[in-house]
Amino acid sequence: MPSVRSEARLDYYEVLGLDPSQRSLKPEHLKAAYKRSLLTHHPDKQRSERSGHSAPSIDTIALAYKILSTPSLKSVYDQSLAEQNSAQPGSDKVFHTGxxxxxxxxxxxxxxxxxxxxxxxxxxxxxxxxxxxxxxxxxxxxxxxxxxxxxxxxxxxxxxxxxx
The missing domain is CATH 3.10.660.10 (DPH Zinc finger)
Structure with missing residues (x-):
């Protein structure tokens, strides 16, 4: 079961290369972003010199697509992002939503x-x-x-x- 979560370093919109301010995503744009992210971050395409850069895993990309393509999960995820963005600057408070x-x-x-x-x-x-x-x-x-x-x-x- 996917868990809808929002962490400081994990943004499902960024994982798929999407702009989080664009809340209404057309299914075909979301699917294209999913495929593009899979191709970009596929383990066979990663170079060893980029080891310092932590690319999202295939599982993370699939989870991001599932959450953003399921209206009820996307709604909960967007709400958790809004809560995270409304946290006080400099706060170490991270919201986790299961x-x-x-x-x-x-x-x-x-x-x-x-x-x-x-x-x-x-x-x-x-x-x-x-x-x-x-x-x-x-x-x-x-x-x-x-x-x-x-x-x-x-x-x-x-x-x-x-x-x-």
């Missing part, structure tokens, strides 16, 4: 309140919360992404609408 995928059936339903919950690894027993209204807003996608209320982790919840 994304796990689960099925709605993996969450606990509190029938009295109509809220599904799941514990988070940060220790919050009900860190992730999903309401019926959120499910209804995302019914066409069959998934929603929600953040933990106690940390920076994210949860993608997959669900289907059954005929009742």
């Amino acid at each position: 994304l796990d995928t689960v099925d709605l059936d993996d969450l606990d339903l509190d029938e009295a309140s109509g809220v599904w919950t799941r514990s988070c690894r940060c220790g919050d027993d009900k860190g992730f919360q999903v309401t019926e209204a959120e499910l209804e807003r995302n019914v066409e996608d069959g998934e929603l992404i929600t953040g933990c209320r106690g940390c920076s982790l994210w949860l993608r919840v997959l669900f289907g609408v059954g005929d009742a």
Whole structure:
């Protein structure tokens, strides 16, 4: 499972040679950038004298393409970049955002309140919360992404609408 992350030295837009200020990327431009980056950074094309330059790995390039080509993952990634850019200058604070995928059936339903919950690894027993209204807003996608209320982790919840 890819994790959506943003680190000071790792920018998926830069990995693919794209301008991060251009938020709406056409699929054909993104795919061309992906292929260009693969060709540029392929291990067989690297020279030994460039050993001081750390080129992204093929796995990093593939992950960058997956995240930037998947609308929900791109949205979370762009948000983490915005958070990183809004950090105070000179701050050593680095934002790490994790994304796990689960099925709605993996969450606990509190029938009295109509809220599904799941514990988070940060220790919050009900860190992730999903309401019926959120499910209804995302019914066409069959998934929603929600953040933990106690940390920076994210949860993608997959669900289907059954005929009742």
